[in-house]
Amino acid sequence: MxxxxxxxxxxxxxxxxxxxxxxxxxxxxxxxxxxxxxxxxxxxxxxxxxxxxGLIELHTDNLERHMTPRPGVDWPSTSAVMSHDAQIIAAGITTVFDALSIGDVNPKGNRMQKLPAMLEAIAAANASGLTRAEHRLHLRCELCHPDTLSVFRDLVQHPLVQLVSVMDHSPGQRQFALESKYREYYMGKYHLTTTQMDEFIVLQVANSKLYSDRYRRAIVEDCLARGLSVASHDDATLAHVEESAGFGMSIAEFPTTLEAARGCHRMGMSVLMGAPNIVRGGSHSGNVAAADLAKEGLLDILSSDYYPASLLQAAFMLAAQDNDCTLPQAVAMVSRTPAHSAGLKDRGxxxxxxxxxxxxxxxxxxxxxxxxxxxxxxxxx
Structure with missing residues (x-):
């Protein structure tokens, strides 16, 4: 036929x-x-x-590596999207939510300036039929940046936006409860001096107090009114989880503790963890291991995050580990469950x-x- x-x-x-x-x-x-x-x-x-x-990827910033392949190097946006797409499809990802970061935590970075070009390059490549995976957009909103709310309101109207997450990467809480880990991560990643790091910490803490709570409420209310899926990020305590659930968020990205993951499940939020966490055998930030959540029956979704090929590998590794997770259940974490969590009932x-x-x-x-x-x-x- x-x-x-x-x-x-x-x-x-x-x-x-x-x-x-x-x-x-x-x-x-x-x-x-x-x-x-x-x-x-x-x-x-x-x-x-x-x-x-086919795999469903809800949270990857892989495109940024193609947009800026080396520090100070800006690659043409359409070429970067096509290279990213090739890597995504080679990893078996047929639907990808490309994460665009609103609010730059890099004091030397220019993420915000690149956002319009990244968004338009993704939309143009998708519309032309040149992409092999289907691309949608995930807006990652860094709440402790002064311009996050205004930029979010400009971008959220784009028809490819279907998922939004809210996060606060200021030191002393959530992912970086230990300031030493915060210093280690950002000084290593952005090559800051001790003086620059001290100034950066003071600024981030101050901005968090000024903007985070207000921006979180405004962004989530806008998303729910538009029927968009909303995710929390780095919930560390039961109070964080109760706040996220109270806002109507349906996905919990990267909870940092067992307590938070248990709270997410009790409150009906799907727990998303990084596939690299499974492949590497733990969190690079010293937080709870994804494999430990799987043993407790608290893991729902895997995301490749920064390494596309990790997604399918992690599913097979998870099914082979000492837990009650079968291969169909592990595969559902990278296909059916993320699809349904993002409102896509026709695939996965x-x-x-x-x-x-x-x-x-x-x-x-x-x-x-x-x-x-x-x-x-x-x-x-």
Whole structure:
């Protein structure tokens, strides 16, 4: 038949099981999911490899690395988007929420100046059909920056914006409860002198007191009125969680303690943690490990954050660890659950009637190596 593709002899990972079978794609959708092998001559033999749903990435700042490949180097925005897109699709990510950071915590940075060019480059590449993954926008709002609220109001009206997170990276709380970790991170990342770091800390603490609470309330209220998904960031205490849940936030990004993660689950918030945390065996900031949350049944979503290839690898590693997480459950953390949390009910699972966004991966000693990727039944990798 025209517009039909048969993928057979695969280990198919659905929402609740892994089985040897065949999937038929038709007109961009999954038309059939069956046990057993197809002997039709047009069927593509996947040789017993895995067939998984395309990954859904809610939080990645990978584009920024392509926009600024070296300090002081600004790369042409359209070229940067296309390079980023190639890396994303090679990681099996078929829907990506590109995170645009509003509010620059780098005292030497120019993130804010780049935002319009980044947004327009993503939108233009997406609209032209040149991107292989589907790109949407995630606005990351740094609450302790004076210009965050005004810039947010300018950008939130863009039709690609579907997710917003609010965060406060000032020292002494949340991700950086220890000032020593704050100093270590920012002095190392931005090459600040001790004097520059001291001045930066004073400014950030003052700005947090001036703006954070007011901006958080205004941004969340605007998002909920627009029907946008909203995420908290770095909740560390039960009080943080109660505040986030009270604002109607549905996703908790990177809670830093076991107490906070437990509170998020009690209050109906999906807990998102970094896939690099799983791959590396812990948090680079000294916070709670994602694997420990998985053991407690408190992990819902994984995000590649700064390393796209970590997403599928982390799912396979998680399923192999000493916990109650099966491979279908781990795969749901990088596909079905993030899709639903962002309001996308048409993808994220191998099931009849959903979008044919799929990954063919070979298992190399526990490492899933991507062989092919389809988006709406069209091969894109």
């Amino acid at each position: 025209l517009n039909e593709l048969i993928l057979s002899n695969a280990q198919i990972v659905t929402a609740d099981r892994v089985f040897h079978g065949t999937v038929v794609l038709r007109d961009g959708l999954i038309a059939e999911v069956d046990d057993g092998i197809s002997y039709l001559p047009q069927a593509q033999d996947l040789q017993g490899d895995y067939l998984l749903p 699972e191998i099931a009849v009637g959903l979008r044919a966004d799929l990954i063919h991966a070979k298992n190399l000693n526990g490492l899933p190596v991507i062989q092919q990727v389809w988006r709406e039944a069209k091969r894109v990798f």
